[in-house]
Amino acid sequence: MSKIPEFETLDEAVEFWETHDSxxxxxxxxxxTFEVELHRNLLHPKLTILAYRPKHCPRCRQNLDDIVIEYIAHENGRLLIIRDVPALRCQTNGHEYILEETFDRVEQLLELERTQRVQPTERLSVPVFSLKKAA
Ligand SMILES: [Zn+2]
Structure with missing residues (x-):
């Protein structure tokens, strides 16, 4: 395993990570650990955010496939679906990753939606059930 060099500037760090596999x-x-208001993906709750695209799965070093997922967020009692979200999944164990730049785009879209500056491409109706016995 290699040691991460000390960086003097942010540019140095960016250049390094653009040419090395994290x-x-x-x-x-x-x-x-840091606190951020993340919109968890209900369909992929274990999605890990990566700053850089790795060559292999960071957890088990298997090959990664490019996949497309749906992102489902729960926002003020409403469900929001974002389709066509690129992600990575390792071939053997199914570890899933999303690149930070993609996640930023998801966050931006949710922010635009929150302030009603973007219209959905379609609307779905969702059946809702309860296990509670009728009174
Ligand atoms: Zn893996």
């Missing part, structure tokens, strides 16, 4: 440095990375 999975080669996975062991040298630290886990960080």
């Amino acid at each position: 999975t080669d440095y996975w062991q040298d990375m630290e886990e960080v």
